[in-house]
Amino acid sequence: MNGYNEKSHYDDEPEPGSFVRAFDAFPKSKPQYVTRTSGGGKWTVVMTVVSCILLWSELARWWRGEETHTFAVEKGVSHSMQINLDIVVKMKCKDLHVNVQDAAGDRILAASRLQEDPTNWGQWVDAKGVHRLGRDSQGRVVTGSGWHDEGFGEEHVHDIVAMGRKKARWAKTPRLWGAEADSCRIYGSLDLNKVQGDFHITARGHGYAEAGQHLDHSAFNFSHVISELSFGPYYPSLVNPLDRTINIADAHFYKFQYFMSVVPTIYSVHRGSGSAPAERTIFTNQYAVTEQSKEISERFVPGLFFKYDIEPIMLHIEERRDGFLTFAVKVINILSGVVVACHWGFTLSEWLREVIGRRRRTQSEGVIGAKSDYDD
Numbered sequence: 001m002n003g004y005n006e007k008s009h010y011d012d013e014p015e016p017g018s019f020v021r022a023f024d025a026f027p028k029s030k031p032q033y034v035t036r037t038s039g040g041g042k043w044t045v046v047m048t049v050v051s052c053i054l055l056w057s058e059l060a061r062w063w064r065g066e067e068t069h070t071f072a073v074e075k076g077v078s079h080s081m082q083i084n085l086d087i088v089v090k091m092k093c094k095d096l097h098v099n100v101q102d103a104a105g106d107r108i109l110a111a112s113r114l115q116e117d118p119t120n121w122g123q124w125v126d127a128k129g130v131h132r133l134g135r136d137s138q139g140r141v142v143t144g145s146g147w148h149d150e151g152f153g154e155e156h157v158h159d160i161v162a163m164g165r166k167k168a169r170w171a172k173t174p175r176l177w178g179a180e181a182d183s184c185r186i187y188g189s190l191d192l193n194k195v196q197g198d199f200h201i202t203a204r205g206h207g208y209a210e211a212g213q214h215l216d217h218s219a220f221n222f223s224h225v226i227s228e229l230s231f232g233p234y235y236p237s238l239v240n241p242l243d244r245t246i247n248i249a250d251a252h253f254y255k256f257q258y259f260m261s262v263v264p265t266i267y268s269v270h271r272g273s274g275s276a277p278a279e280r281t282i283f284t285n286q287y288a289v290t291e292q293s294k295e296i297s298e299r300f301v302p303g304l305f306f307k308y309d310i311e312p313i314m315l316h317i318e319e320r321r322d323g324f325l326t327f328a329v330k331v332i333n334i335l336s337g338v339v340v341a342c343h344w345g346f347t348l349s350e351w352l353r354e355v356i357g358r359r360r361r362t363q364s365e366g367v368i369g370a371k372s373d374y375d376d
Contacts, residue, residue: 039349047342054334058327065269065321067157074264074314081194081285081310085114086170086187086228087201088124089304090221090249093117093184095204100190102197110199114188117173118181124225125246133245133291157319158269163237164282170236171227187227189234194310202303220252220302229306231262231285241289251295253302260287260308263315270320286315 089096093116100108124130173185186201200207201222205214229242247256268281287308296302322330 037350039353040346043342043346043349046345047338050342051335051338054338055331058331058334062322062327062330064156065158065319068318068320070316070318071313072316074312078194080191082189082191082232082234083199083308084189084228084230084234085199086185086226087304088119088121088183088185088225088227089201090121090183090223091203091219092181093186095215095219096184096186097202097204097207098186098200099202099207100192100197100199102193103195104193106193108190108192110190111186113190114186115170117185117187118176119173119183119185120176120179120181121183121223122179123174124183124185124227130225130244130246132247133242133289157267157317160238160267161269161280161282164235164267164284165280166235166237168234168236196309197307199306199308200303202301207301207303217252217298220249220254222249222254222256222303223247224256224304231287231308232264233282233284235282235284238284241287247291247293253296253298253300255294255296255300255302255305257292257305257307258289259292260289260306261311262287262308263311263313265315265317268316268318270318271323 096111096116098109098111098114100106100110102108170187203215203220223246225244225246226242227244228236228240230238230240242258249256263286265284265286266281267284
């Protein structure tokens with residue numbers, strides 16, 4: 001009777017009226033026919049760990065997106081370019097001349113277009129993050145690799161684009177509060193010809209044959225702090241090579257030269273694959289810089305000289321990130337693959353264990369058979 005009931009329980013038919021259940025394509029085992037083994041438990045743990053690792057890796061890759069760097073000859077004709085600077089020189093404002101001379105032969109009296117504020121040197125030289133060019137704020141040499149505050153290597157494109165959307169505003173000059181105004185802060189933006197040029201800061205009466213008295217040489221001190229030097233639209237949050245750098249003049253006649261190669265750059269962020277239009281884009285310029293600073297004789301002109309050259313190429317840095325639906329499909333594929341692989345691993349391990357068990361049983365039976373022959 002019990003056997004009959006068990007068989008009828010095994011061959012259950014779909015309940016009347018359950019039309020959908022009759023099309024169930026996924027076979028299921030009765031609980032009384034399922035055996036739990038230690039091997040299955042181990043493979044389940046392995047499957048869970050591997051699934052978590054792959055899921056986290058795919059999530060991190062999707063969050064970062066994929067960056068592509070494309071170089072191309074700059075298309076179109078542009079005539080002007082904006083330069084943004086914020087420099088503190090350890091000399092009084094009335095003793096400085098700021099000029100621009102470009103390859104087109106135009107000379108711009110930049111001092112008339114920039115803001116000059118008297119300030120104190122101590123308010124800038126001890127500011128947080130100020131460092132020498134090529135070194136960090138702790139004085140260590142910057143190699144361009146390793147872990148930084150914003151991540152490993154450079155910032156991600158979506159971070160750069162997000163920072164570029166912040167409102168552009170020049171910081172206010174700190175109040176003196178009774179301190180001596182021994183320095184000059186020069187800051188603002190200039191529209192220049194988009195050609196090779198030379199932006200320089202020299203002492204009054206030196207550098208150009210102009211009317212007026214020459215400044216006494218003992219007043220020369222071209223030590224300076226560069227808080228901002230960029231080309232193109234002003235994005236205060238974007239970090240450039242010369243930002244927050246300091247250089248000290250060891251003598252009155254000292255010449256600081258910075259040679260910069262400017263590359264027009266486009267940052268764009270896309271969502272989805274294919275030819276989807278960019279969600280956010282900013283146009284700016286990057287530059288590489290080298291420095292040559294040395295003490296000179298009185299026959300030469302001391303000061304700060306920024307020589308810039310515009311490269312005829314454009315760099316397009318593009319970040320693409322899959323849509324959420326695409327990401328979900330990839331996650332499902334990964335998890336399905338892990339389940340199938342672990343199932344095969346479990347099946348093979350059980351088969352191997354069964355084969356080894358058979359051999360051991362065969363060897364044991366052979367020993368018993370030898371004993372039986374001995375009894376005969």
